[in-house]
Ligand SMILES: [Zn+2]
């Protein structure tokens with residue numbers, strides 16, 4: 001496997017709502033979106049505002065001469081349907097381009113399928129375009145624990161199959177873990193495995209003091225763990241405005257999970273919208289000294305496996 005065929009790029013790292021302010025320009029103010037490119041297969045985690053710029057790039061390349069290299073098949077994996085994870089989908093231009101085939105996979109709530117939720121929450125009454133007006137070819141699937149997602153060259157869309165189904169070496173395999181600690185319907189944590197490398201995307205995941213053992217097992221020995229780090233422990237445990245039960249972790253909780261699961265690299269993600277560049281720089285400096293394989297995600301950061 002060469003150095004460039006499993007690439008991660010952070011497009012939006014902010015939690016809760018986007019921030020537009022020069023004090024936030026270094027780490028970035030766009031909400032959750034992480035791009036992964038695996039030998040030309042494009043996987044996008046979450047559709048926060050960070051997805052908008054990525055969509056613009058994809059459709060621009062599509063119009064240019066060398067569009068051979070452009071992934072026209074896209075898999076979007078949604079952790080859950082809170083606004084900061086879907087608010088960029090309306091403006092993701094590949095949805096309005098007939099050249100694209102897009103699989104959208106995510107959490108199904110008890111009362112509604114993913115498709116019904118998307119029609120209502122993203123393209124329904126809150127936006128002038130309906131889901132049925134989109135010109136891309138779109139398939140939707142539920143992400144559930146006893147099933148896994150397969151992406152390969154045999155199909156233009158992702159498959160969702162029983163977790164015990166055999167896979168081939170060239171398949172991209174994505175395992176699913178549901179965590180109920182995020183209000184109100186929980187959150188999906190994904191683990192992408194490809195040719196011996198794996199990355200775990202665990203946003204909006206509230207851990208426990210001493211780590212979440214189930215989560216640590218799911219992330220065991222991953223090459224990269226992208227973990228919710230919305231709060232400092234001081235803010236999380238504040239006596240006047242505790243954040244316990246909000247569905248987010250602290251930097252210390254992310255570290256604990258990374259250590260118990262023995263991941264090679266930990267990436268902090270999904271920062272509170274009031275944490276400016278100064279604050280995040282201080283956090284990054286203090287943690288990266290104590291834990292060398294730990295970094296803060298920021299918009300534009302690329303990691304190649
Ligand atoms: Zn969030």
Ligand SMILES: [Zn+2]
Nearest residue numbers: 080082182204
């Ligand atoms: Zn959330």
